[in-house]
Every structure is written in C-alpha cells, then in structure tokens.
Amino acid sequence: MQFFTTITLLATAGVAFSSPLEARANTCFDGRAPVCLFATNPNIGRIDKSSAITAIEQACNKLPTCVLGTSYSPVQGRIPGYTATLTVGKQCAGVTNWSLSTCTALFLESIDAKCGGPSDTYFYTGYTRSVCDDTFVSFNLGG
Structure with a gap:
C-alpha cells in the first residue's frame, strides 16, 4: 500500500514540476544541428539574453495558437540590430500545447x-x- 502511495506522489510531483520543454516532448529538432552564426567570434554571435527574449516573445505573441494541419505565415519580432523569425509548419513544430512559453522554448532549445x-x-x-514539419526558427542580425 505504501508503494502505491509513494508512486502516486512521485507521479504527481513530476507533473507539477515539469518544464515547458518536457511538456512539449518535442523531437522535431532532434538530429538537426542549427547553423550557428559567427561561431568563431562569440562577441558578434551573441546578445544579451533578456533583449533576445524580448524579440522572441514579440514573434511568439503574433502566433498565440497553433492548430495541427494549419498553414501559418512567418512572424517576426525585432529589437535594434536583431530579428527573431518563426515559420511554423503543419505539425506545430511538434509542440503539443502551444503557448508563449513553449514557443519561446523552441528558440532556446533549438x-x-x-x-x-x-x-x-x-x-x-x-x-x-x-x-x-519544416518549421523555421531564426534569431539573427538585422532589425
């Protein structure tokens, strides 16, 4: 009896503390290496994370939902000097529950x-x- 109680508690805790990445169970980007811009010069190829998140969230806010089988136009978010671009494919990039946090996680993870x-x-x-599904995710110079 205690065994089942312990298992139930562990399962409940796992659901309560799961992250957006775990909730997506996304394998759409597995085995696909991104093109990393300016990898040899990290001072050019990186930006303050909070500024990047601002541009990414601008793009993600333009696509508040994703319905399987639907075609979507590309969306962008911009900050001075940088652009976040997202073109979502018909499988919603493998995201089960589309939200601002799961959309942002696509950029962070991939x-x-x-x-x-x-x-x-x-x-x-x-x-x-x-x-x-050919979803395209980009965070690049230009804005």
Missing part, C-alpha cells in the same frame, strides 16, 4: 542551447529547420 548556450547572460544567434 538555437541558443546548441550554438553556445545555455547561458543566463547571452543568447546565441543562429537558425534551424525542424525535421518533422
């Missing part, structure tokens, strides 16, 4: 973490396409 991060200070520039 570009920043693979191009030099994760870092609390910097966001690293780059772009990539998902293998599951």
Whole structure:
C-alpha cells in the first residue's frame, strides 16, 4: 500500500514540476544541428539574453495558437540590430500545447542551447529547420 502511495506522489510531483520543454516532448529538432552564426567570434554571435527574449516573445505573441494541419505565415519580432523569425509548419513544430512559453522554448532549445548556450547572460544567434514539419526558427542580425 505504501508503494502505491509513494508512486502516486512521485507521479504527481513530476507533473507539477515539469518544464515547458518536457511538456512539449518535442523531437522535431532532434538530429538537426542549427547553423550557428559567427561561431568563431562569440562577441558578434551573441546578445544579451533578456533583449533576445524580448524579440522572441514579440514573434511568439503574433502566433498565440497553433492548430495541427494549419498553414501559418512567418512572424517576426525585432529589437535594434536583431530579428527573431518563426515559420511554423503543419505539425506545430511538434509542440503539443502551444503557448508563449513553449514557443519561446523552441528558440532556446533549438538555437541558443546548441550554438553556445545555455547561458543566463547571452543568447546565441543562429537558425534551424525542424525535421518533422519544416518549421523555421531564426534569431539573427538585422532589425
């Protein structure tokens, strides 16, 4: 009896403390390395993380929902000198529950973490396409 109580508590705690990345169970970007811009010169290829998040959230706010099978136009968020671009494919980039946090996580997981991060200070520039539905995610110079 105690075994089942313990298992139930662990399962409940796991659901309560899961992160947006875990909730997505996203494999759309697995095995796909991003193009990391200015990887040889990290002073050019990175930006203050909070500024990057501002541009990313601007783009993500322009696509508040994603419905499977729907075609969406590209959206962008801009800050001086940088642009976040998102073109979501018909499988919603593998995101189960689309939200601002899961959309932002696409940029953090598929570009920043693979191009030099994760870092609390910097966001690293780059772009990539998902293998599951051709979703395009980019954080690049220009704005």
